[in-house]
Amino acid sequence: MKRRDFFINAALGSAAISSQLLTSCATGPILYGDKNYNINRGYQFIPKLKLSKDRIIKETVGLRPFRASGPRIEKQILGNKTIVHNYGHGGSGWSLSWGTGHLARKLVMEQPDKKIALLGAGTVGIATATLLQESGYEVTIYTKDVPPNITSNLATGTWSPASRVCDKSKSTPEFEKKWEEATRFSFRRLQMLLGMEDIVSWCDDYVVHKSIPNTTDGNGGGEIFHLEGLAPEWVLMDKKNHPFKADYVRKRSNMIFNIPSYLNFHLNNFLLRGGKLKIHDIKTLEDIDALPEKVVVNCMGLGAKSVFNDEELMPISGQLACLIPQNEVNYKLATKGAYFITRKDGIYLGGNGIDGSWDTNPKRELTEKWIDVLMDLMKEMKG
Numbered sequence: 001m002k003r004r005d006f007f008i009n010a011a012l013g014s015a016a017i018s019s020q021l022l023t024s025c026a027t028g029p030i031l032y033g034d035k036n037y038n039i040n041r042g043y044q045f046i047p048k049l050k051l052s053k054d055r056i057i058k059e060t061v062g063l064r065p066f067r068a069s070g071p072r073i074e075k076q077i078l079g080n081k082t083i084v085h086n087y088g089h090g091g092s093g094w095s096l097s098w099g100t101g102h103l104a105r106k107l108v109m110e111q112p113d114k115k116i117a118l119l120g121a122g123t124v125g126i127a128t129a130t131l132l133q134e135s136g137y138e139v140t141i142y143t144k145d146v147p148p149n150i151t152s153n154l155a156t157g158t159w160s161p162a163s164r165v166c167d168k169s170k171s172t173p174e175f176e177k178k179w180e181e182a183t184r185f186s187f188r189r190l191q192m193l194l195g196m197e198d199i200v201s202w203c204d205d206y207v208v209h210k211s212i213p214n215t216t217d218g219n220g221g222g223e224i225f226h227l228e229g230l231a232p233e234w235v236l237m238d239k240k241n242h243p244f245k246a247d248y249v250r251k252r253s254n255m256i257f258n259i260p261s262y263l264n265f266h267l268n269n270f271l272l273r274g275g276k277l278k279i280h281d282i283k284t285l286e287d288i289d290a291l292p293e294k295v296v297v298n299c300m301g302l303g304a305k306s307v308f309n310d311e312e313l314m315p316i317s318g319q320l321a322c323l324i325p326q327n328e329v330n331y332k333l334a335t336k337g338a339y340f341i342t343r344k345d346g347i348y349l350g351g352n353g354i355d356g357s358w359d360t361n362p363k364r365e366l367t368e369k370w371i372d373v374l375m376d377l378m379k380e381m382k383g
């Protein structure tokens with residue numbers, strides 16, 4: 001081969017090799033310049049929310065069952081019935097359900113009867129019924145409504161065991177001890193639900209402030225107690241490492257409960273294992289007296305107010321707006337009084353709480369305000 005031909009062939013050969021490389025790159029997982037390829041980006045890439053008013057598919061207002069002294073977990077003897085109360089969880093019922101269920105089970109175990117009437121099929125009732133069943137009790141749930149027509153379906157669905165759980169000025173050392181036991185029990189139980197059809201999952205959780213805030217509280221949840229070392233702590237992010245145009249960004253990992261599938265999963269399991277469920281509106285104590293079981297576990301949430309004449313129990317309303325799900329978005333974020341979490345069934349926007357309000361009509365202007373706040377943040381975010 002002449003020297004000139006050698007160079008021409010060599011050049012053609014390398015062109016063929018590099019076009020082969022390009023082809024394999026095009027079909028392989030990493031593409032230089034691809035949006036998700038972030039080796040040289042210098043900050044953590046997170047996908048943006050699609051925010052527009054026409055993506056709103058649902059708006060709801062739920063009533064958190066709040067008691068200033070904290071959830072009522074105690075035994076009461078009424079005539080020939082033993083009542084075990086387990087209600088009034090405020091903004092932490094999803095998180096504490098297993099833990100207070102465990103405390104209620106201990107009270108049930110103090111008596112010999114094995115047949116239990118359990119009132120209510122919210123997240124607290126379903127968890128408590130499951131635990132009792134696991135301990136060999138024969139449980140019948142009596143309830144006015146089942147999911148999705150209950151307060152538990154109107155919650156955000158994050159790990160927030162101290163969110164509006166009581167009024168801190170009214171809490172006692174005994175309550176805080178119970179709360180800690182319940183929180184630790186729940187946390188352990190929830191880890192056992194990971195990997196089961198995504199009913200529970202972990203995700204990144206951000207709080208974004210344009211300027212340095214006066215207080216480090218402000219994640220929108222109103223957490224009033226904290227157990228150090230139980231769940232990952234907040235970490236202040238270096239400005240170089242996040243995509244937000246903001247001076248102060250905190251990040252941690254947090255749990256998400258995929259509410260519709262979670263409730264379905266546990267209710268189905270309860271029924272599969274021989275549990276019974278009857279639709280029954282309990283209006284008075286006489287209705288309870290008429291039940292065949294001697295032991296009654298009360299998990300009626302706000303419904304306990306009128307039946308047990310509990311003056312302390314009151315609603316704290318909370319609005320949520322649900323946007324069309326975005327599978328690629330898998331984080332939670334709070335900023336300027338608005339937050340969103342991403343669940344399998346949608347992106348949930350929220351951030352308010354009105355003490356004593358029974359009004360369950362959503363306000364469109366509130367949803368639009370949250371959309372505007374989050375839209376501003378997304379617009380300025382590095383993509």
Ligand SMILES: Cc1cc2nc3c(=O)[nH]c(=O)nc-3n(C[C@H](O)[C@H](O)[C@H](O)COP(=O)(O)OP(=O)(O)OC[C@H]3O[C@@H](n4cnc5c(N)ncnc54)[C@H](O)[C@@H]3O)c2cc1C
Pocket residue numbers: 061062063064065087088089090091092093094095096119120121122123124125142143144145146150151152153154155156157158159160161280281282283299300301302303304307317318319320350
């Ligand atoms: C906007 C919002 C966001 C929230 N976010 C979170 C969160 O992120 N994390 C968290 O941990 N918690 C959160 N919560 C709080 C949580 O949703 C509640 O604490 C929890 O749902 C209470 O559960 P429950 O089972 O006690 O009550 P419910 O879900 O109200 O269930 C009560 C059950 O009792 C039945 N019942 C009521 N009255 C009667 C009657 N007279 N006769 C027969 N049956 C009756 C009902 O039909 C229902 O089945 C949030 C709440 C709201 C409103």
